[in-house]
Amino acid sequence: MRAGIFALALAGLAASATAASATDIAVLTAFQSSVTTNQMINVFEAKAKEAGWNTTVVDTRGDMGQLASRIEDVVAAKTGAIVLVSVDPKLIQDQVNAAAAAGIPVIAIDGATAPGVVLNVTSDNFELGTKLSDFLFEKLGHKGNIVKYYYSAHPGVHQRELALDEALKKNPDIKVIADHYMVVPGPIDDARKTTEDLLKSKGDEIDAIWAAWDEPAIGAQLAIEADKPDSKIIIAGIDGNPQAIELIKACSHIKGTVSQDFDAMAGLAADGLTKILAGTKPEKPELYAPAKLITPESLGVTCP
Amino acid sequence: MILLRRYGTLLALALIIVIFAIASPHAFGTVANLVNITQQMALLAIVAIGATLVMVLGEFDLSVSSVVSWAGIASVALFGTGLGLPAVIALVLVSSLLMGSISGFLVARFSVPSFIATLAFGTVIGGFTFWVSNGATLFSGIPPAFRDLGRGMILGIPVPTLWLAGVAVIFWLLLDQTEFGRRLYAIGGNREAARLVGLPVRRDMVVAFALCAGLSGLAGLLLTARLGSAHPTGGGGYLLQAYAAVFLGMTAFREGEPSIPGTLVGAAIIAVISNGLTILGVPSFLQDVMTGAIILAAVLIRHFGRDGD
Amino acid sequence: MTEASGTGPFLALSGLIRHFGATKALDGADLVIEAGSVHALVGENGAGKSTLIKTLSGLYQPGGGSIRLDGADIAIDGPKAAEALGFRFIHQELNLVPHFDAVGNAWIGRRHPRRGPFLDHRAMRRRVAEIAARIAPDLPLDRPAIRLTPGQRQMAEIVRALIEPARLVVMDEPTSSLSEGEAERLHKVVRRLAEEGTAVLFISHRLDEVLELCGSYTVLRNGRTVGAGPIAGIDRAGLVALMSGGASDHAAVDPMRDRSAPPAGRSERPGALFSADLAFGPANARFTLEARPGEIIGLYGLVGSGRSSLLKILWGASVARGTITIAGRKLVGGPADRIRKGIAYVPEDRRREGFAATLSIEDNLALAHLADFRAVAAVPISSRGKIRQFAAGVGARLRLVAARLDRSPMTLSGGNQQKLVFGRWLGRTIRVLLVDEPTRGVDVGAKAEIHAEMRRIAAESASVIMATSDIEELLALSDRVLVLQTGRLIAELGGTTLTRSAVVAAAFGHAPSPSGPAVPRPSEEFIA
Helix, strand or coil, X not given: CHHHHHHHHHHHHHHHHHCCCCCEEEEEECCCCCHHHHHHHHHHHHHHHHHCCEEEEEECCCCHHHHHHHHHHHHHCCCCEEEEECCCHHHHHHHHHHHHHCCCCEEEECCCCCCCEEEEEEXXXXXXXXXXXXXXXXXXXXXXXXXXXXXXXXXHHHHHHHHHHHHHHHCCCEEEEEEEECCCCCHHHHHHHHHHHHHHHXXXXXCEEEECCHHHHXXXXXXXXXXXXXXXXXXXXXXXXXXXXXXXXXXCCEEEEEEECHHHXXXXXXXXXXXXXXXXXXCCCEEECCEEEECCCCCCCCCC | CHHHHHHHHHHHHHHHHHHHHHHCCCCCCCHHHHHHHHHHHHHHHHHHHXXXXXXXXXXXXXXXXXXXXXXXXXXXXXXXXXXXXXXXXXXXXXXXHHHXXXXXXXXXXXXXXXXXXXXXXXXXXXXXXXXXXCCCCECCCCCHHXXXXXXXXXXXXXXXXXXXXXXXXXXXXXXXXXHHHHHHHHHHHCHHHHHHCCCCHHHHHHHHHHHHHHHHHHHHHHHHHHHCCXXXXXXXXXXXXXXXXXXXXXXXXXXXXXXXXXXXXHHHHHHHHHHHHXXXXXXXXXXXXXXXXHHHHHHHHHHHHHHXX | XXXXXXXXCCEEEEEEEEXXXXXXXXXXXXXXXXXXXXXXXXXXXXXXXXXXXHHHXXXXXXXXXXXXXXXXXXXXXXXXXXXXXXEEEECCCCCCCCCCCHHHHHHCCCCCCEECCEECHHHHHHHHHHHHHHHCCCCCCCCCHHHCCHHHHHHHHHHHHHCCCCCEEEEECCCCCCCHHHHHHHHHHHHHHHHCCCEEEEECCCHHHHHHHCCEEEEEECCEEEEEEEHHHCCHHHHHHHHHCCCCCCCCCCCCCCCCCCHHHHHHCCCCCEEEEEEECCCCEEEEEEECCCCEEEEEECCCCCHHHHHHHHCCCCCCEEEEEECCEECCCCHHHHHHCCEEEECCCHHHHHCCCCCCHHHHHHHHHHHHHECCCCCCCECHHHHHHHHHHHHHHHCCCCCXXXXXXXXXXXXXXXXXXXXXXXXXXXXXXXXXXXXXXXXXXXXXXXXXXXXXXXXXXXXXXXXCCCHHHHHHHCCEEEEEECCEEEEEEEHHHCCHHHHHHHHCCCCCCCCCCCCCCCCCCCCC
């Protein structure tokens, strides 16, 4: 009886999955729950459809061991190409090497360069971090107390943190009075809770919140809006997350986000992959998508 | 029909493999891939074997994933201090065994429900792990010799598979063929009776929890060796899957008790489904739906099967 | 299997004392067992038999007295020590591991045969098979205990006891859950053991069985040995007299008994007739009951007689075949329906079944009929004020001693907890009150108050059906007593036939023939 249930279910799946003859592209990530990762995957999938590729998205929810196994699986399935999104290929180097050895091209979006990776399309995260820090410090008049929300596990996000450290060296009057390592998945809620606590303990000392990406910034905004709406705390993040942009427009405490152009990144990746599949090697192993600062002014809003 | 009921879970595993093999003869149905699956299930199965020991007692250890993460981070951190390979492995395993003993002691001595004791203590371990790692993924300073413990092949068999084989044989013998194993089943079956006949109930419980954590520690070391890096929540995925494997395994044989062969079947089902569905290009959310549905189906059919026994 | 040296007894316990707080479970108990004899240990509920066995098995340490084995003083400091002495115990609730077969169960806690570090399954099975061949040749050795019959489980326990040389096998009520045929088998095995030189201490409430099987006896009452000797020197009546205390066979009129209202007049009171016609319990025999308004019916019987199950069935909390009616209307559904019909139930285990420790005293009082405390009748929200008022009223009526009514019932003494479980029913008209062990573990003062309350409830035209193992209480309160044995009605006693010795004699009587005793009421058609 039980076997029958399996048989039906699997037969159905098998039929639907084996019909394709187009190029199979395996899109693998551990962080699909992140808005921006998801956005890149969506744009990439759309581009892939135009190109006539067959994409499968696998998300292992933060589990790198699983991710390694799934890469082994798609290598076994002789997929046409592997696209790693928001993952540092160095953390799964053995599997990337195996893919390369099997002649499967591996590209990364928002990842890093590594042996066996043909192309990495990303923003220069250090640059993003520098832009964010400079913007925030400028707003504070190069003097004040900030809170830092960071996440060192993500290679790109870690670069932003390093950029902040660099900027802090040039601005000795800016003090980090609290920092918090974000919980992922669930950074918005985590940031909200942390900010609530910080508002209670150091609410009057905080001048600004430095968020390594927009989701913590949104969480911080939610907390301030609820607990201390009149405070002068300013928040800034990175990514150009649509929700963050809305909040900037609405004159919230979020005063800026350094936008990565994810759509452009995914587009560049798809273009790159087309060339790779056609047999041409990209000129550079790493492509940078442009970044720009979004503020109320740039959105044409005047806030009180 | 009786055969189906008794060995249905085993048959289901065979059937899943056959169906995948037919659907994808050149990718799934290859010897290389099947060997690869044994490697992919190895770490999960080692953690699940530990969980089996505790489940035999009728208890839960929810700290297994925390111990896996801890072992990974601790090993890389210890390599950073310049300690040698044997010393690092010994320290990590001893620390894991100790963590398990503490959980076991809380449960056996103070009758704290194991669900709560291990959940709480697992959180403590998790915090400790974050503290040691500063939250970052650690990957520098791992000696290549250590990495070889979790990758590569010996005589055509992946190294993690060999680890699993060794662990499974040892713990199968321990649980099925020694007095200690009999005692664990007796305690799990009727704790009051075990006490009345003078079994060392508390000591055995502490040992079982310690071994469970020890195996989680071993899995953490192997995971780190396999990936060449350690993430502070790297073991997070193992908790639910390990217990799913044990529960599936309980349905695999007649007695309906946790057992090592059963747990291996359970872990294999989970690994085969992930591997096969990925190869067939099924999105990961659907894999979750399938895995959950299969566990539910197995347990339910077991339940209805009881009436006919 | 070694014979005791010399002519002294094999095992002699003398003057054993064991107190639990104020309760004297053992208060100078003696027991002498000869090697190779079958010795009966009898006594009423609570006479101290279980405590005596637990002392022998090393679970309790005696507060005084001595245990001599083969003439030498010994101390038994734990189950392992008792095992090493060759003492084996087959407890009333069987202690097998459910999914182990007879072989696996037999070796638990023992040194298993081994080859190297591993178990020698073949040798394990061989040894068990040898013993089973002697004792119970048809015991399936490979079937998990959970799928054995009660008789087979007993045999598995006995096989387990004999895996290593045993000198004394203690059996606590081994036949209480067995059929007649299975009991016969067990008796044969017991005789066999004695022939092989193993002493058997046989605890049973079935006196016919005791007289037929055992060679000697010891009677306990109130923790003291009140009689011992060879079975040949005593008969049924003699044992009953020893157990119930005093050779007097006359009704000792209890001074507490309320004789002011003659039972004869009660059937004419207003109220509803409550009746049941059921089949339940292991005997699955027909059982009928009729309770008239104003009447207190006592249910008596030994452990396993089915008193508590009967009350649970009447309460609708467990199911049985048959019908239960009140005022001629059939009761369907569970407790909620019973409550609506004016029936109330006070369970035996108040802490587990009686109240919720997480709620306050007043909330517990209101729990059974929350709908009565709504602020607005149509809205299911309780009015705190109404609950308070009700709780205060009940507290005053029952003289509930509580520091505060908004605290947990765990802050109350046992007697006051019991009053609480009673009190929750006082807000509405009670037509039938079902009470299981109304005063167990309750001090004397509270006991009198609870008894008074029960009489008052009966006087307000309710039928009260009370199960109790306290014979004093039974005699003090009951108008009529029904004696049960494994779900069968053994005797109905009332008026002049209701005496202490009659109750004890009935309860300890041998199981009657399957047709049962003459049911003193005309039978109606039985709905299966």
